Amino acid sequence: MTVYRLITLRPPDPQGSGDSRRAQSIVRALEGAGHTVVLAPILAPGQTLFSSLLRPTALMHLIWVLLRYGFTRPLQWVAVQALVPGNPSGELSPHQTAFYVTSRVAPPEPPAGFVIDFVDSLAANARGRSHRGPGVSAFWRREARLLERWERELAAKSMLATAVSETECATIAPNVAAVPLEIGPRLRPSPEAEARGYQSQDPTVLFAGNLYYHPNAEAARWVLEVLTPALVSRGWRREQVVLAGRRPGRALAAMAERAGATLLADVPDLQNVIEGASVCLAPLLLGSGIQFKVLDALQAGVPVAMSAQANRGIGLSDSDMVRVVERKAEPFCDAIDILLTRRNRVVPADVHSLLASASPAAVQHRWRSLTDAAGR
Structure with a gap:
């Protein structure tokens, strides 16, 4: 069985944002298949990206990342990397596999044999926002172009790349596999x-x-x-x-x-x-x-x-x-x-x-099938 180091922006949370709910689904699937999952969220519970960037150490690192990558990488990736003084995969042991949830958290040079779940295409998201007014259109067109390049690069280097639908997969790269979102059985609230x-x-x-x-x-x-x-x-x-x-x-x-x-x-x-x-x-x-x-x-x-x-x-x-x-x-x-x-x-x-297709059993079976095939 494999030890996965799950690198996310926010901690897995069944009641959280879309990427947090997705990460929780991944944890359940991997642990259900007998794998070990080591969580490595970049933000602590309750933290926001904006407030975290206001810390002096983060601001200093943001300047360094901007100078190093600001012309070649999307700025939303730069903002997340500013919160990571080192490589978030740097603590990998020889027996761990890096598993990134969204392209924003993947480091500049991911380790060999990594897995990435794009969730959806951030490049497509940015392209949609580029039509929302002349003041911001140039910025979002640039983000879309750089995100598309970054997503394709990550997909090509990965051992396994996934997204939530065939539409998103086709948008990102030919080798991306679809894993639906998971919605669990409805439990009565307290x-x-x-x-x-x-x-x-x-x-x-x-x-x-x-x-x-x-x-x-x-x-x-x-x-x-x-x-x-x-x-x-x-x-x-x-x-x-x-x-x-x-x-x-x-x-x-x-x-x-x-x-x-x-x-x-x-x-x-x-x-x-x-x-x-x-x-x-x-x-x-x-x-x-x-x-x-x-x-x-x-x-x-x-x-x-x-x-x-x-x-x-x-x-x-x-x-x-x-x-x-x-x-x-x-x-x-x-x-x-x-x-x-x-x-x-x-x-x-x-x-x-x-x-x-979104049931826990169906989604977890899909995750297990893909990770087992990639690990062979």
């Missing part, structure tokens, strides 16, 4: 968590996610500025529009207050909030990969109105549980109305297949 959750007797539309993540924050602003007034014009009350997630910024909180929407920040059990919603929203224009918010809602039996971007890599068709529409107020309002009226839902075949 009475304390349930009491602190949010349940409404009225229909609610919910946008849930990590609200500090830029693509989520951008979608949340659209919900408040565009969708909420359109729903109000159709007879909805403002408080029936619900935003829930971790670490909403002050500007977003102030916007929610002005809009009269319900903002649930840092709830202890986000899945409990999802289960109480009538329709979940995924009106994303930015980002990449597969959205946990879509999987979590469908697993809970809650229908989803989403944009084509949120459907990227999933490929669901319109049904009693799903509507994929253009991100404009009227199409989203129409989709919500349709989903609310179809209460006797039969789970369509594509949703059933998606959830089956």
